[in-house]
Amino acid sequence: MRYVLLILLTMVAVVFGIAGLRGHLSRKPPVEIIPDMNRQFKLRPEAADNFFANDHTSQLPPPGTIPRSRPIQTLSGPVYPYEDAPVNTGFITGTTNFVATNPLPVTPALLQQGREQFEIFCTPCHGALGDGNGITKKLGVMPSVANLHDPRIVDMADGEIFNTITHGKNLMGAYGPTVPVQDRWAIIAYVRALQLSWLGSTNDLPPDLRAALK
Amino acid sequence: MPVIFPKWTNQLPFLIAAGLALAGGAVTAGVTYYFTPKYSRVGYEPIQPVPFSHAVHAGQLGMDCRYCHTTVEKSWFSNIPSASTCMNCHNQVLKDDPRLALVRESATNGVPIPWVQIHRVPDYVYFNHSVHVRRGISCVECHGRVDQMDEVHHVQSLTMAFCLNCHRDPAAFIRPESKVTDLGWQWNTNADVAAEMQATNGVKFVHDWRVQSLQNCSACHR
Numbered sequence: 001m002r003y004v005l006l007i008l009l010t011m012v013a014v015v016f017g018i019a020g021l022r023g024h025l026s027r028k029p030p031v032e033i034i035p036d037m038n039r040q041f042k043l044r045p046e047a048a049d050n051f052f053a054n055d056h057t058s059q060l061p062p063p064g065t066i067p068r069s070r071p072i073q074t075l076s077g078p079v080y081p082y083e084d085a086p087v088n089t090g091f092i093t094g095t096t097n098f099v100a101t102n103p104l105p106v107t108p109a110l111l112q113q114g115r116e117q118f119e120i121f122c123t124p125c126h127g128a129l130g131d132g133n134g135i136t137k138k139l140g141v142m143p144s145v146a147n148l149h150d151p152r153i154v155d156m157a158d159g160e161i162f163n164t165i166t167h168g169k170n171l172m173g174a175y176g177p178t179v180p181v182q183d184r185w186a187i188i189a190y191v192r193a194l195q196l197s198w199l200g201s202t203n204d205l206p207p208d209l210r211a212a213l214k
Numbered sequence: 215m216p217v218i219f220p221k222w223t224n225q226l227p228f229l230i231a232a233g234l235a236l237a238g239g240a241v242t243a244g245v246t247y248y249f250t251p252k253y254s255r256v257g258y259e260p261i262q263p264v265p266f267s268h269a270v271h272a273g274q275l276g277m278d279c280r281y282c283h284t285t286v287e288k289s290w291f292s293n294i295p296s297a298s299t300c301m302n303c304h305n306q307v308l309k310d311d312p313r314l315a316l317v318r319e320s321a322t323n324g325v326p327i328p329w330v331q332i333h334r335v336p337d338y339v340y341f342n343h344s345v346h347v348r349r350g351i352s353c354v355e356c357h358g359r360v361d362q363m364d365e366v367h368h369v370q371s372l373t374m375a376f377c378l379n380c381h382r383d384p385a386a387f388i389r390p391e392s393k394v395t396d397l398g399w400q401w402n403t404n405a406d407v408a409a410e411m412q413a414t415n416g417v418k419f420v421h422d423w424r425v426q427s428l429q430n431c432s433a434c435h436r
Contacts, residue, residue: 004233012240019248023256025367030255040337045291048328056326116392120278124303135275141307173302178284178295 072182074103081181088181090162098159102192104185114190117183121175130194144171148191149198161188252371259367260330264316272361272397279353279360279395286353290342294329297321332368333357339434347395349425350388354397355380361397377434384427385416 032038043049043057052059061067071078072087079085086092086099104110119128127133130148137145146153153161165184166176179187202210247253271277280286282295297320304314320327333356335341347353353360358369370376380387389412393399401411419425 004229004236008236008240012244015244019253022247022253025257025259027259027261029260030251030258030368033249033254037338038336042337044337046294046326120280124275124277124281135277136303136307139275142303143306171306173298173305175302178299 072104075105076103079103086159087185090159090166092159098157098163100157100159102158102185102189104182104189106189110186110189111193113183114186114188114193117179118187118190121179122187125172130191142171146172149195154195154199158185158188158192161191250371251373255368256371257367258332259365260332262330262365263328265313265365267364268360268366269362269364286343286347288344290340290344292343297327332366333372335372340436341434348391349423350391350394350419351380351384352387352389352394352397352399355387359397378429381427381429381433384425385420386412388416388419388423388425390415390419 043051045058047057048055049057051057066082069081071080074085074087079087081088084093085103087103090098092099118130122130123134125132125134125136125142125145126148127137132145132147134145136142162184164172165179165187166174168174175184202213205213271282272279282299283292284295286292297317300314300317301321304317308314316327319325356370356372357366360366389399389401401408401415420427
């Protein structure tokens with residue numbers, strides 16, 4: 001009996017020694033003990049697969065096709081993403097002049113959306129206040145970051161800001177591929193609100209609030 | 215005439231039974247402990263082609279998860295950023311660093327970086343990221359404190375029991391939608407107060423946002 005116990009204990013120690021505890025860090029891919037239908041013969045996004053010529057599962061739409069989409073509700077009615085309209089391009093239709101004001105109705109909800117998106121995509125460099133004092137400035141890793149309260153940007157047409165976000169400018173990268181059109185206009189609306197918060201004076205307040213301040 | 219079965223053989227059936235019970239118990243314990251994703255998946259930490267540190271980007275720099283994982287709120291699938299997203303900053307920051315050679319190459323020639331997927335549920339599980347993050351379930355519930363990991367490893371088992379644990383009581387996990395990507399967020403630094411706020415607000419959020427947390431098979435398997 002003693003020997004049986006000893007053998008058993010040795011085996012337990014060996015298994016434990018080799019397999020270790022739950023949760024230990026391992027470089028080896030997980031073993032699927034009962035693989036069954038875990039991995040199916042289907043394409044999953046962003047995977048390598050030789051079904052398409054370029055060996056990716058995620059493909060760009062073929063040239064000339066238009067993605068199924070819903071229209072964007074603008075001040076001048078619904079606009080589809082393929083239309084040549086200010087909301088899609090930042091230009092006044094048929095010209096190369098920037099549209100002066102936001103084509104989307106500026107509502108509290110849009111400003112809130114703009115704030116959220118601004119804080120995701122813009123604050124790392126431009127800072128939460130838009131003054132160009134983001135974390136990159138604090139670490140001194142970027143030579144120049146625009147201060148969004150600069151008169152040059154305050155006076156800029158909304159369409160030009162849209163164009164800058166979409167295609168980038170100087171060292172700033174293009175955010176068109178990652179930030180959808182509505183979010184870009186929401187960011188612009190929020191940037192305008194930020195600018196107002198710096199440019200405003202007590203004279204902008206309604207009389208009763210102004211009296212309360214004094 | 216010597217006896218065929220000496221006296222000690224009387225104990226033999228007992229010994230065999232005891233031996234089998236011990237061996238069976240050891241095997242059962244071993245299978246229970248090891249034959250589960252809690253052992254096989256948790257702790258998986260592959261070597262990535264680029265030594266990207268979430269601890270630096272999401273932790274130290276305080277970047278939002280969605281700066282890179284842009285589709286997480288809109289799609290069932292949370293994307294890996296393209297190299298051009300990296301180049302938004304790394305065209306200036308560490309722009310000649312050899313660790314980023316693969317990123318620069320990928321941004322130039324469009325060949326994807328072969329990142330190694332860590333979290334992957336079986337193909338018959340139709341997990342949807344957007345419905346979870348848009349209804350107050352934080353990244354941290356499944357992925358752990360990624361903002362503190364230099365190299366990401368698998369933290370939760372992501373077994374069906376793990377999913378059901380939350381689906382049976384979403385109020386215990388739900389949080390304000392604006393705090394979903396704030397991985398270290400708590401209701402309160404005092405654990406008791408936090409638990410109480412979670413209890414009251416959790417029930418409220420589940421009701422107000424009409425969170426269904428389905429438990430039928432076809433919610434996830436189809």
